Amino acid sequence: MLEKGFLFTKAPLFLDIATVYFFILPFLLFFSIRYAIRGNYKKHINSQIAIFIISMVMITFFEIGMRMEGGFFALMKQSTFEYTPLFIFLLVHIIIATITIFSWIYLIYTSYVSYKKGELIAHHVKLARYTVGGICITSTMGIMIYLAIFVF
Numbered sequence: 001m002l003e004k005g006f007l008f009t010k011a012p013l014f015l016d017i018a019t020v021y022f023f024i025l026p027f028l029l030f031f032s033i034r035y036a037i038r039g040n041y042k043k044h045i046n047s048q049i050a051i052f053i054i055s056m057v058m059i060t061f062f063e064i065g066m067r068m069e070g071g072f073f074a075l076m077k078q079s080t081f082e083y084t085p086l087f088i089f090l091l092v093h094i095i096i097a098t099i100t101i102f103s104w105i106y107l108i109y110t111s112y113v114s115y116k117k118g119e120l121i122a123h124h125v126k127l128a129r130y131t132v133g134g135i136c137i138t139s140t141m142g143i144m145i146y147l148a149i150f151v152f
């Protein structure tokens with residue numbers, strides 16, 4: 001897991017896998033949302049649940065790998081970027097990521113429960129759009145941090 005990855009950078013394998021996954025995540029969401037737009041709700045719901053579970057497994061895998069590497073601060077030493085701006089960027093990333101995860105958990109739980117009762121929470125689409133926005137911003141910032149540490 002900590003051996004060198006496959007992306008031709010200095011990054012460990014678990015970070016390469018997580019980065020590639022978070023790059024494709026917005027596209028997976030896009031395909032799932034397309035099912036809802038086309039009225040294929042069964043596929044929309046099943047794919048949303050699958051994407052959510054895979055993402056939670058990925059985040060856990062990423063966090064375990066990070067602890068084994070000695071934490072973010074140990075990795076940050078490899079970057080040519082200055083400590084303070086990188087640290088602030090990371091902090092903003094963590095705040096957006098945390099809000100997004102709570103909003104995602106709330107969205108998936110309330111949507112599923114209300115759909116099972118034969119209705120759908122009125123604000124599903126609105127909250128879903130914010131959540132998708134948060135996921136896209138978090139993924140992009142995560143990829144930028146990867147680039148800042150292992151590429152530049």
Ligand code: HEM
Pocket residue numbers: 029033036037041044045048049107108109111112115120124125128129131132
């Ligand atoms: C498993 C729980 C979910 C259920 C039961 C569900 C169900 C639905 C249903 C029935 C619609 C159609 C609503 C309408 O046309 O008024 C819809 C639309 C939508 N859903 Fe979900 N959904 C779930 C999870 C999610 C999640 C987690 C996201 C985003 C991360 C999401 C994103 C969207 C979006 C963006 C639309 C709007 C599509 C459009 O513009 O027409 N959904 N969902």
